[in-house]
Amino acid sequence: MKHRGIKDERIITEFQKLNSHGFTICFAGLMISLAVKVFVLNWDMKLWLDTFLILMAACLYVVIRGIRAGLYQLPPKEGEVKRFKKMNLIGGLLSSVVWGALMFSYDLLDSNQADLSKSIMSTVAGTVVFFCGITALQWLMMKRSNKNADKTLDSEN
Incomplete structure (x- = not known):
């Protein structure tokens, strides 16, 4: 056997x-x-x-x-959802600041002093776009995951 x-x-x-x-x-x-x-x-x-x-x-x-698989789900209670949204925004902000700092330091290594203001402006614009993109992407992932979790529950019944 x-x-x-x-x-x-x-x-x-x-x-x-x-x-x-x-x-x-x-x-x-x-x-x-x-x-x-x-x-x-x-x-x-x-x-x-x-x-x-x-x-x-x-x-x-x-x-x-x-x-x-529907693994990324929103919390069930409204207060927890608000806290989750707040943490999501804070995480997006922190990651955007880190991204902006890395991009600015990388630009600073490659550019001369005359390009400093242009580098700052492009880094700020890129950081805003990064923040909006990462935050929207996270919410899209959560919504899609919640839909998939609901489908999984419906197919089990």
Whole structure:
């Protein structure tokens, strides 16, 4: 008689946790590697593009599968939804500021003093566009995920 493996929920959950931690370690390693290659070593794009594409492909896969499974859901209570929206806006603002600072410092390294005002204006405009885009994208993901979660519940009944 063949042993098919244990299907205990605790073991399955532990495997999932290990896989999640492994992905997190790989993700952090790739992010650090990418940041060092781009911002510290100032490597040419062709030397770090593969790392960036691998990182983006993994992130895209996780997000799309999460949306299709309906994993990203809004909280059930109105007060929690308001708090979630506030945290979403704060997170979008912080990520936009970090993005703007990185882009400005990158421009500052490549430009002379005469281009400083142009660099500031383009960075501010880019930061606003980034904030609007990332916030809208997050809400679109949440709405789509909620729809998919509802479809999953309807198909189970």
